Amino acid sequence: MLTSNQQEIIKSTAPVLREYGTDITTRFYNLLFTNNPELLNIFNQANQKQGKQQRALANSIIAAAENIEQLEQIMPVVEQIAHKHRSIGILPEHYPLVGENLLQAIKDVLGDNATDEILNAWEAAYSIIADIFIQVEQNMYQQAEEQENGWQGYKPFYIDQIVIESDVITSFYLKPVDQKPLPTFEPGQYISVQLSIPGETYQHVRQYSLSDQPNQEYYRISIKREDENDPNGVVSNYLHHQAKEGDEVPITVPAGDFTVDLSDQQPLVLISGGVGITPMLSMLKTVTEKQPEREVTFIHAARNSDVHAFSQELSAIAKENNQVRLLTVYSDPTANDREQKLFDYEGKISLDWLKQELTSSNQVFYFCGPNTFMQTIHESLTEWGTPEDQIHFEFFGPKQELKSKTLV
Numbered sequence: 001m002l003t004s005n006q007q008e009i010i011k012s013t014a015p016v017l018r019e020y021g022t023d024i025t026t027r028f029y030n031l032l033f034t035n036n037p038e039l040l041n042i043f044n045q046a047n048q049k050q051g052k053q054q055r056a057l058a059n060s061i062i063a064a065a066e067n068i069e070q071l072e073q074i075m076p077v078v079e080q081i082a083h084k085h086r087s088i089g090i091l092p093e094h095y096p097l098v099g100e101n102l103l104q105a106i107k108d109v110l111g112d113n114a115t116d117e118i119l120n121a122w123e124a125a126y127s128i129i130a131d132i133f134i135q136v137e138q139n140m141y142q143q144a145e146e147q148e149n150g151w152q153g154y155k156p157f158y159i160d161q162i163v164i165e166s167d168v169i170t171s172f173y174l175k176p177v178d179q180k181p182l183p184t185f186e187p188g189q190y191i192s193v194q195l196s197i198p199g200e201t202y203q204h205v206r207q208y209s210l211s212d213q214p215n216q217e218y219y220r221i222s223i224k225r226e227d228e229n230d231p232n233g234v235v236s237n238y239l240h241h242q243a244k245e246g247d248e249v250p251i252t253v254p255a256g257d258f259t260v261d262l263s264d265q266q267p268l269v270l271i272s273g274g275v276g277i278t279p280m281l282s283m284l285k286t287v288t289e290k291q292p293e294r295e296v297t298f299i300h301a302a303r304n305s306d307v308h309a310f311s312q313e314l315s316a317i318a319k320e321n322n323q324v325r326l327l328t329v330y331s332d333p334t335a336n337d338r339e340q341k342l343f344d345y346e347g348k349i350s351l352d353w354l355k356q357e358l359t360s361s362n363q364v365f366y367f368c369g370p371n372t373f374m375q376t377i378h379e380s381l382t383e384w385g386t387p388e389d390q391i392h393f394e395f396f397g398p399k400q401e402l403k404s405k406t407l408v
């Protein structure tokens, strides 16, 4: 419990911390990794370098502290972060490391302005927030392990099959080395893979959405190759160029709250850009199987057919299921795409186009794709009047802010 004086201090200093948020978390990560280099095995260094993770962490701690008297209000955000933490393997013993280095960073950045009273108040607030995360995550770990065929931490899988889906996207079918059946998952969920890549000092952990419907035999992930001329794109390039069928890949139990409610009968609109198609395809396949009466519009945007993954799989689904309407949007079609009419619309998805194609804004929307794409879709739906609780989206990285909605 915070004293009322400490609550006051938190409220009055939160704006200052927000102002210096990025400085504080940048300093914090420097300290954290200098003092605990083993943590470089679990943090995504590309996200660090681009500052995405810094902002996400700073925003969420300040938002939590500001809501410390009514933490139930931020529980949905806590749960979402906890899914990511559980998937990566963040443990209770990690929290004091973050707490100590965070306080030191506040002290370093604010200098003399950080009095003992202020630091004590933030230490107490962090400890309350950390306890909530630890509790929520403990329940998730327990559930992951105790569910039928579940497990704890990373379990060895092997690549059973590699299938090229487009010029840039390749699928990897993963099966457990122990040959046990797989636990089910909710369409839209992701796994974490942990790779030791030759020549790399640290291990790399990345999340990948499951692109097929739940089954007990394999998990399918479908990965876009990041630009190979870039020094980064470490994991996707490794998997595209070096991984072979038979190689071992340790993964965690599926996690995530970007999932479709299969008891809801409202018409569903699934919109994806590029590799954002992966969770959507899993949703589509599951809904057609489990909810054959539910209307689904599946909109996919890609540059052209060269980079359009799963086009045949999607056409087959639409052909077999009357409930599905498939719309393909190409921003830069090839001459062959035009000749063969391989797309429905040329350009980028806009509100005008959505209004033209969809009967109503009052449907349940799920979308995933590049950040600018997500921004456009979110703005369009908000302007069109779709209720906020019918808008769901997933970032393929730390959550960012979409203009009309603060996420953390």
Ligand SMILES: Cc1cc2nc3c(=O)[nH]c(=O)nc-3n(C[C@H](O)[C@H](O)[C@H](O)COP(=O)(O)OP(=O)(O)OC[C@H]3O[C@@H](n4cnc5c(N)ncnc54)[C@H](O)[C@@H]3O)c2cc1C
Pocket: 044, 045, 046, 047, 049, 050, 190, 206, 207, 208, 209, 210, 222, 223, 224, 225, 226, 227, 230, 232, 233, 234, 235, 236, 237, 275, 278, 279, 394, 395, 396, 397, 398
């Ligand atoms: C929930 C979730 C689900 C996901 N599902 C999928 C999926 O289904 N399929 C999929 O392909 N991906 C998915 N991702 C993304 C995936 O986890 C990886 O981020 C992606 O594969 C890139 O990893 P990488 O190691 O190849 O690239 P990284 O080395 O991590 O680099 C990522 C990007 O950052 C850029 N970058 C790196 N360092 C810098 C720097 N210093 N300055 C500027 N830019 C830099 C790189 O050029 C690259 O474009 C998902 C992510 C999340 C969080």
Ligand code: HEM
Pocket: 039, 042, 043, 044, 047, 048, 053, 056, 057, 060, 061, 081, 084, 085, 088, 090, 091, 094, 095, 096, 097, 098, 129, 130, 133, 397, 398, 399, 400, 408
């Ligand atoms: C109360 C304390 C904490 C808060 C508020 C917090 C907050 C966050 C947030 C907001 C994200 C981004 C989630 C997303 O958008 O997907 C995140 C991810 C992450 N967190 Fe935490 N976190 C806390 C503690 C910890 C601890 C103790 C560790 C381990 C030392 C940790 C490790 C990670 C890692 C590795 C990621 C993924 C990073 C990435 O992919 O770039 N966090 N956390």
